[in-house]
Amino acid sequence: MGPESELKVAVVGLGYIGLPTAAVIARTGAMVLGVDVREDVVATVNSGRVHIEEIDLDGLVSGVVARGTLRASTQIEPADVFVIAVPTPFCENHAPDIGYVLKATTTVATVLKPGDTVILESTSPVGTTEKLAEFLSQLRPDLKIPGHCDGTPDVAVAYCPERVLPGRIVVELIDNDRCIGGITARCSRKALQFYRRFVRGACVTTTARAAEMTKLVENAFRDVNIAFANELSVIAGGMGIDVWEVIRLANRHPRVNILSPGPGVGGHCIAVDPWFIVHGDPENARLIRTAREVNDGKTDYTIARAEELIAQIPGAPVACLGLAFKANIDDFRESPALKVAEHLAERHGSRIRVVEPHAGALPPSLAQHGATLIDIDTAIETCPVFIVLVDHEVFKSIPLGERANKLVYDTRGIWPDQPRPDAPSAGLRLAV
Incomplete structure (x- = not known):
């Protein structure tokens, strides 16, 4: 990944989790691009303002935008790390809908290159990260995707759910422990390296399925x-x-x-x-x-x-x-x-x-x-x-x-x- 000042991060989804996450990462000196489908959200962030109410978020966003470490766009750009933080609603019969995750994956796939890391943060049903990796392998057969290639993969894929309390999101993104689950152990280690840049809490590695289940269990x-x-x-x-x-x-x-x-x-x-x-x-x-x-x-x-x-x-x-x-x-x-x-x-x-x-x-x-x-x-x-x-x-x-x-x-x-x-x-x- 190189020095922090050279790290490029794309956060897909600038909602209640995505925007604070992007701002916290940008505060470390990484160059962060926030991607959202809503043009009004992009314009608001680029003006140094926020579209959601969260303690200390407005000052943080204003500061990192002014320093040039955070900007927003409706278009994805190449990066070293991609963080997906999009909604995962359920259908009328309470079946989970991972359509937004797969759409975000499609977007990321257009600029993905060897050496990149893709991290899903959206709360998801067990097996979603594996589906994300499988989808990437279909979209980008030229890349070696973990779980779908022989030898060492070109790309790391992992799952790391947020576990923050509204009203304390900025603080808890940094202080709370994180559970990081990779498709492979190597994926876990690479994602761990990223989170240690801005998380003071303990970062514990596991499998993607265990990390997905852990998030669901906490809320259940x-x-x-x-x-x-x-x-x-x-x-x-x-x-x-x-x-x-x-x-x-x-x-x-x-x-x-x-x-x-x-x-x-x-x-x-x-x-x-x-x-x-x-x-x-x-x-x-x-x-x-x-x-x-x-x-x-x-x-x-x-x-x-x-x-x-x-x-x-x-x-x-x-x-x-x-x-x-x-x-x-x-x-x-x-x-x-x-x-x-x-x-x-x-x-x-x-x-x-x-x-x-x-x-x-x-x-x-x-x-x-x-x-x-x-x-x-x-x-x-x-x-x-x-x-x-x-x-x-x-x-x-x-x-x-x-x-x-x-x-x-x-x-x-x-x-x-x-x-x-x-x-x-x-x-x-x-x-x-």
Whole structure:
């Protein structure tokens, strides 16, 4: 690869992972090209700005663009290392769709040369990296692709999934351990050499299939634990018990750590990746499938409870607090909060007022039904009904005096002091 200052890296996909990854690599002095199909994204990055909200990302991108180590384009160029960070959604039947990965592979293949390294970072079903290598061998029969040639390959192919938390992506890209799986051991070592340039955490090598499964398992583990909390909230509500108090007390046990329930599970990772495991072995992935069904079902449960609350004041404005899939970010992918708000807007139209401090405008799915975007002060002044869907910090700061006379359904448990009946029900907290 040569000295860091001479290293050329192409990052394909400038989304929530690709752009921070490109910027972090560029900060090391490598010459990084970010490739994206959206011309507006390319223009934004080249101006030193960002199109996503992430702590410290704007300053980092501005700095590396100004220094000339990061630029963006809709066209691929030759490089030493290619990092693929494109979406991997699922189809209607929850079957994984690796079409974006294969399209990115086609793009990379046009400029690939002997000595290059291709690394897939997109969360993918087991076997995707092998399919990528096979596809490369078909696209570029002139190159020796690992697993599809005799002797030493010309190109290294590996898989290294991100494992970052939105809101801490820039820090965790550097500090978190990385699991690097190559098609061959030589591929793993070559990818390891690349990641050691900018990762302070431990870099552990394994096989591509093991690395792919590791990423899926990490997210499925969290999904199963959240499903336990969500199922517990429904059971506790039916028994007239405050689930938040139960969780706080149970977690005082030294070996118990129950996660927080909510209106479901969102994001492109936890809400999607477990289905890749289920699709890979549907007969045996029973617990993982059930957890997904529980968490998806919690959104329907939340909608039903919200409707009960709204019906208590016919015609009154309703404030839905939050649309993002988690606190303090602007990412709405697979967001249960958005799904709840969409249902309520479709049913109640202009009665629905949305408070989302991380959005400049409402998604079309809400605006088309007459919902409006308002700030928190307006909500306090005009809305007697609050549906808390996201635990943004700004919502936690609303004092009791400004919400004591509201009908509140707190799906996140952010207001433990909210007045409520003697027999609360799964977060339903009403004014006395």
